[in-house]
Amino acid sequence: MPSAARGAISRRERSKLACRAEQRRRDAVTTLWTIGYARATPESLIATLRAAEIELLVDVRAVPASRRPGFSKGALAAALREAGIDYRHLKGLGTPAAGREAARAGRLERFEAIFRTHLESLEAQADSASASSASRAIRPTATGRS
Secondary structure, rough: OOOHHHOOOOHHHHHHHHHHHHHHHOOOOOOOOOOOOOOOOHHHHHHHHHOOOOOOEEOOOOOOOOOOOOOHHHHHHHHHHOOOOOEEEEEOOOOOOOHHHHHHHHHHHHHHHHHHHHOOOOOHHHHHHHHHHHHHOOOOOOOOOO
């Protein structure tokens, strides 16, 4: 009786299964979390990130400066590094000045239009690809989060 008739999987079928498994792995969705810092301290922000097993913080502020101690780019990156969390600033995903002005003025439709147009820019597209690549490079943790 041929081996295929006994339930064995042919070399070709094994190859197809391996290709499908590899495609599923590549297509796996990485969860993207968002977090604000309006009422946080650097310590509480880092504690929250660690509790959620976050390995990478992508800062999407167009201007990564803050009047709040510990939240400007350099200080935040250093504190995160010390806590074992990677930091990347991707300015191209931040809101452009005109969008920030529209938001402050309460013109939300104008803000959305500006931001949607901005997301089509080369800078935003490049930073979006960079964020996506960075998220795929993070290894899954024991709980399956990335």
